[in-house]
Amino acid sequence: MRTIEKISDLKAIIKSQKVSGKSIGFVPTMGYLHEGHLSLVKHAADENDFVVMSIFVNPTQFGPNEDLDKYPRNLDGDMQLAEQAGVDVIFLPKVSEMYPEGYKTYISVEKITERLCGKSRPGHFRGVATVVCKLFNIVEPDKAYFGEKDAQQVVVIKQMVRDLNMGLEIVPCPIVREADGLALSSRNTYLTKGQRNSALVLSTSLFHARDMIKNGERRVNAILDYLKKNISSEEAANIDYIEIVDADTLEPLNVVEKRVLIALAVKFGTTRLIDNVIVEV
Amino acid sequence: MRTIEKISDLKAIIKSQKVSGKSIGFVPTMGYLHEGHLSLVKHAADENDFVVMSIFVNPTQFGPNEDLDKYPRNLDGDMQLAEQAGVDVIFLPKVSEMYPEGYKTYISVEKITERLCGKSRPGHFRGVATVVCKLFNIVEPDKAYFGEKDAQQVVVIKQMVRDLNMGLEIVPCPIVREADGLALSSRNTYLTKGQRNSALVLSTSLFHARDMIKNGERRVNAILDYLKKNISSEEAANIDYIEIVDADTLEPLNVVEKRVLIALAVKFGTTRLIDNVIVEV
Numbered sequence: 001m002r003t004i005e006k007i008s009d010l011k012a013i014i015k016s017q018k019v020s021g022k023s024i025g026f027v028p029t030m031g032y033l034h035e036g037h038l039s040l041v042k043h044a045a046d047e048n049d050f051v052v053m054s055i056f057v058n059p060t061q062f063g064p065n066e067d068l069d070k071y072p073r074n075l076d077g078d079m080q081l082a083e084q085a086g087v088d089v090i091f092l093p094k095v096s097e098m099y100p101e102g103y104k105t106y107i108s109v110e111k112i113t114e115r116l117c118g119k120s121r122p123g124h125f126r127g128v129a130t131v132v133c134k135l136f137n138i139v140e141p142d143k144a145y146f147g148e149k150d151a152q153q154v155v156v157i158k159q160m161v162r163d164l165n166m167g168l169e170i171v172p173c174p175i176v177r178e179a180d181g182l183a184l185s186s187r188n189t190y191l192t193k194g195q196r197n198s199a200l201v202l203s204t205s206l207f208h209a210r211d212m213i214k215n216g217e218r219r220v221n222a223i224l225d226y227l228k229k230n231i232s233s234e235e236a237a238n239i240d241y242i243e244i245v246d247a248d249t250l251e252p253l254n255v256v257e258k259r260v261l262i263a264l265a266v267k268f269g270t271t272r273l274i275d276n277v278i279v280e281v
Numbered sequence: 282m283r284t285i286e287k288i289s290d291l292k293a294i295i296k297s298q299k300v301s302g303k304s305i306g307f308v309p310t311m312g313y314l315h316e317g318h319l320s321l322v323k324h325a326a327d328e329n330d331f332v333v334m335s336i337f338v339n340p341t342q343f344g345p346n347e348d349l350d351k352y353p354r355n356l357d358g359d360m361q362l363a364e365q366a367g368v369d370v371i372f373l374p375k376v377s378e379m380y381p382e383g384y385k386t387y388i389s390v391e392k393i394t395e396r397l398c399g400k401s402r403p404g405h406f407r408g409v410a411t412v413v414c415k416l417f418n419i420v421e422p423d424k425a426y427f428g429e430k431d432a433q434q435v436v437v438i439k440q441m442v443r444d445l446n447m448g449l450e451i452v453p454c455p456i457v458r459e460a461d462g463l464a465l466s467s468r469n470t471y472l473t474k475g476q477r478n479s480a481l482v483l484s485t486s487l488f489h490a491r492d493m494i495k496n497g498e499r500r501v502n503a504i505l506d507y508l509k510k511n512i513s514s515e516e517a518a519n520i521d522y523i524e525i526v527d528a529d530t531l532e533p534l535n536v537v538e539k540r541v542l543i544a545l546a547v548k549f550g551t552t553r554l555i556d557n558v559i560v561e562v
Binding site: 160 | 288292383384385386387388389390391392393410414415418419421440441444445446447448530
């Protein structure tokens with residue numbers, strides 16, 4: 001596995017891979033890798049000749065009161081995990097490499113970024129879309145892999161790729177969970193033992209909501225009432241949002257139909273966790 | 282010359298050119314072609330194996346009270362001129378092809394789009410950056426050619442390409458003028474005979490300002506005073522702005538140094554003309 005810090009060096013490697021006809025799979029991350037990230041790498045390695053992973057804690061997607069400075073990092077561990085999982089090149093740009101002095105360009109995906117996580121994290125998806133566009137232009141992947149835990153991110157990136165006529169395929173990959181149901185997240189490391197235990201209410205409630213739909217419930221309000229009540233019953237849980245929306249457009253629904261996304265963000269202490277299930281009826 | 286309306290068809294042609302190792306030159310236009318556009322094609326044909334021109338009157342770069350609906354068009358004439366000048370493929374997308382229902386993504390280049398033309402045309406450069414990014418992703422050119430008459434546009438596009446790590450070169454080409462000095466523009470067709478005559482004050486004054494600098498004048502205010510006074514002396518001229526700025530950053534200057542852009546926008550009746558000179562000291 002090669003480690004690259006400069007954009008120009010990575011572009012040269014990509015060019016030589018392209019010339020020899022190799023397909024490129026790309027896994028953008030913010031590091032502190034867990035099995036969720038590694039499952040993306042496995043998909044990328046299965047479906048492409050050459051796998052690039054980026055690790056970049058992107059400052060433009062963090063709000064002023066968010067956890068940019070304390071975002072967990074473990075570069076040595078990450079490098080080992082990435083290599084074992086099949087990454088060919090790991091891209092570790094500095095902030096000044098990605099956003100040099102005088103940087104001025106930002107990408108906005110309208111409407112679908114104003115809801116769900118976008119409501120409590122204004123500017124977040126602008127930062128995500130911008131850095132992902134930059135990374136796509138640098139890596140020129142045939143396919144890029146994103147975890148479905150960030151369900152809104154997947155929808156936003158797909159919309160950007162479609163709207164800007166980018167020539168790559170976005171491959172969403174299923175959420176990876178601990179044995180007890182907790183969705184893997186680098187931010188889980190912030191949780192105390194008690195908070196981690198309380199946080200199980202998220203997956204348990206989402207799975208139950210999915211079962212309600214499977215058993216015939218179609219009233220969005222009835223499902224939301226259950227979710228809010230059950231999650232609020234955990235004293236440590238502080239609900240940011242719980243919503244049931246069209247999985248493709250993120251439009252709110254009154255009645256469950258087609259493919260719905262049940263998504264939530266809940267704080268435990270200062271740690272904000274997100275989780276979701278997608279249900280097809 | 283082939284005529285293409287669908288993005289997917291153009292992408293297929295581009296792919297086959299790339300596979301056979303051909304370099305691609307791109308000239309984006311809004312049509313109603315004149316010698317200015319054709320000079321861009323000549324540069325593109327000189328420096329590349331394959332030349333693509335787009336003709337697309339891009340609605341997102343026009344304000345609500347601007348001339349989108351009456352923007353001059355002459356497709357048959359354009360096709361003939363393009364073919365004679367050496368265009369290999371002419372791309373004529375419909376608005377619904379470029380902005381299908383549900384379109385949501387826009388590119389903003391901050392600060393440098395707020396001044397000069399950006400001040401009187403809010404949203405203009407957001408529309409320009411967005412459509413140019415889309416066209417670059419569709420055409421994947423090695424080089425793209427822009428006229429220096431739209432000096433601010435050149436700076437904005439260069440900034441976007443640099444910031445978003447796009448893999449192409451922007452080639453600015455000199456303003457083409459009528460024998461009497463009037464800068465070529467599709468909008469010149471709007472002018473009455475009297476207005477066209479009055480409009481000569483723009484190039485005459487800009488050339489004189491350039492001579493002032495060549496003869497040693499370094500005080501920006503003195504040059505601006507001359508320009509405002511001389512252009513105002515034409516009764517039909519209604520000044521939008523006259524500015525002297527750093528040619529690369531568009532920052533305002535007090536003293537002429539390095540490479541300066543003297544840029545102006547002046548209305549004659551309802552027709553807004555722009556012109557500029559770049560002077561190096």
